Amino acid sequence: MARWGRQPLRVRLVAGFAAAMLVVLTGAGAFVYLRVRYALDLRLDQDLAAQSAQLTDAARTGTPLPTAARTVPGEYWQLLDAGNHVLAASPGLPADSLLTPEQLNRALRRPVRADRGTLLPISPRPLRLYAVPVQPGAAPAAGQPAVTVAAVRRDQRDEALRELIGQLALANLAALAIASLVGYRLARAALAPVERYRSEAARIATGATGVRLAVPATDDEIARLGRTLNDMLTAQDAALDRERQFISDASHELRTPLTLLATELELALRRPRTTAELEQTIRNAAADTADLIALADALLTVGTQPVQGDTAPTVDLPALVTDLVHHYRATTGADSDTLRCQAGPGLTVRGDASRLGRAVTNLIDNALRYGAPPITVAVGHVDALVRITVHDTGPGMSAAFLPHAVERFRRADTARTSPGTGLGLSIVDATVRAHHGELRICSAGAHHRVNPLFDVPCEHSPQGTTLTMLLPSEQVDEPGESTAGANLAPWPDQ
Template sequence: MSRRRVQKPRWRRLPLRVRLVAGFAAAMLVVLTGAGAFVYLRVRYALDLRLDQDLAAQSAQLTDAARTGTPLPTVARTVPGEYWQLLDAGNHVLAASPGLPADSLLTPEQLDRALRLPVRADRGTLLPISPRPLRLYAVPVQPGAAPAAGQPAVTVAAVRRDQRDEALRELIAQLALANLAALAIASLVGYRLARAALAPVERYRSEAARIATGATGVRLAVPATDDEIARLGRTLNDMLAAQDAALDRERQFINDASHELRTPLTLLATELELALRRPRTAPELEHTIQNAAADTADLIALADDLLTVGTQPVQDESAHTIDLTALLTDLVDRYRTGAGAQLDVLHCQAEPGLTVRGYATRLGRAVTNLLDNACRYGGPPITVTAHRVDGLVRVTVHDSGTGMDPGFLPHATERFRRADPARTSPGTGLGLSIVDAVVHTHHGELRICSAGVHQRFHPRFDVPCEHPPDGTTVTMLLPAARR
């Protein structure tokens, strides 16, 4: 069953600057709406407070007149915009000012509350516009007492809200216009700011498109600032520089590998062609096959070396904790047995309990290459030492030979690079390259000290260097495994 492709929300497919402006506008809309609501509520409170004060004065006169039996028209004379009603407990109108409808201004629920305590209420709506908007203030004539039938129970003072409602409607219109104008201006400014801020990103994208088409040596134009975009540009330039360097190394590696592979392949092809030109005796064919097998073995060894040089860094999830003390001791013993060396010519001094994280096969290959170089180009005695220093494990291979040429030392780990005295001896020039690659992939550091000259490759640590008086010392600094 095929999986359906998950569609992204439509807004996520919009350009980044549009999404930024939309988010900014939404935030501004919330802020402006909140500010407008606050201003509206404060103004309405002030206007309602003025109306309530007028209603309280009018209601006090009405209530006193109802309690004392004073004729209401005499006490509460009619003022334009002001009204009153006198209600009984059944919500019937006992008396009212002119201009009011015959029914009560209070609903039954409002009357029930007004029989116990004063009630403020509004009649009519702000929007849509009501023909007779009123603000009411109902007060019980005898709070807590049950009024007799037909006797005044509640006085209702009312005042028209036309001016108050008109002021609020004008305020709402002004706030809406002001907020829309502010929102439009803020959105325009936000869009210009977002476009200006993202302009370097667009330039980076166009330069990346050029690089994707094959352009080399391209670098991004980074502004002389220290903001996020400038730091991104510098990081991308560093990445491009590392990419160009990696491509150069790859091309050089391919060229060197092609050159080195051509020689054994040519020898193998020549021997086989000569063997096929005329009939050969069994011993001659056997000799030819032995030579071809030797050339094939050289090709396999060279291919293994090339693969080791291109080894990827150690991944923590696939690495293992290695007992380095046991590994070194076993390697030196096997090498001594295979080479027929004496104990005083090749010996190992490893501190007990040394452990590192990595791959035993790769580290063993590196140590074996150092032993090969020490036996082939150095002089006895050869000493392998290992001890812990500042959270690291220091592994050294020292020989007592004449040492390397100081001019060759900085290039000792380059692929297929060999010193002049070593060109006449067997080898591919990949021994120290493999050691450097293995140490580097184990997050370590390689050092070579020969004839008093010291060289560090891929410096990582501040551990002091060792300077033996003679011979050559190759040092591998590896992070110790956490206990």
């Protein structure tokens, strides 16, 4: 079985096809053989029945059998007593009875048909027998006629059947060979595109890029497979480009703090320094190290996996957002007019509270850093979704930058001089996607849906910048009402 599994697919296909064809052809040949044999046997049985009727009538009336019996060439007869002894017989037969003791016992009660000799191998004198009791149900006396036996030669019938078997065998072998050849060519033609796909995939495995499979202009399974593989190759190339870009950007972002750290340490070692100077150098190195740790954490957050909805814990978003806003007010000194919070109760989702908190924190950081007060953080619902919006009244981002806002290390021109890693919105986008949600960025009249999933309108002011997180809700207290922008003018999504 293992060796068979290592055979080429086209060989296994042809072998299976040939086996199926052999079964079909054998069945068809057997049907034809049985029908022809039945027709030939029926003709012999009719002749035997006519001959037996004459013999039985003569035996019952006492007519001499040589006078009453037919003398057609190839036809024979015997008259037997109850002891299976031959009382009379046609010329050309041996002295022994044509019936076996078992056949005679059955023939004493009812007519019996039997054959002597075989079709294969060829018998010297094949006969078809028909034995009939002279007096059915009566016990004949010893030496009295008990059974008449009519016999006919089967030479022509057997020869016809042997010739039929030979012709069927030759025809079936020829049909099987032709069908196997046609099946092999069809299998090879059907699998030729697969072999081309394999050779081109081998080229890709050796490092070739931009290679696509040559897909025929059909809609069969092979063509659909080729198109699917091409789509996979396109996605793979895009992922490879993103990976290369990410490595390049990460290397660029890591180079600056590492260079600063190395420079500070080199300068500290060039000449003897006071304790205060060394302490300041260590503090600066610790700050650079903290920046590196923050950047590494951000990179790890971007690559996190999606959450499992049914098994993830429940997160109370109003409580989470309210705590974050209170924390910002306490740490930055902002009042309730500068940093507003609108959150209705009972809005929950399934997910990771720490990751969701990190995403909301990044949105508030961006609003405080690049926007202008008042900044409004709102939690509401629409349909079966929970909506989190962070709105500020700053100048916003340009329409050309919105499609690139969530790219890693991508920063607007106005933000390049501000501190940060350029990963804030990338982390937000990764978190929203991990929670099977949608992120929207609307700024200065321009609008961008990062990963369109839900057909719901936006609700926010047309001025400033609004970032919206739409997440599947676990439960909503008052369906049909939206609290995500209760104090903001509604603005329809485009």
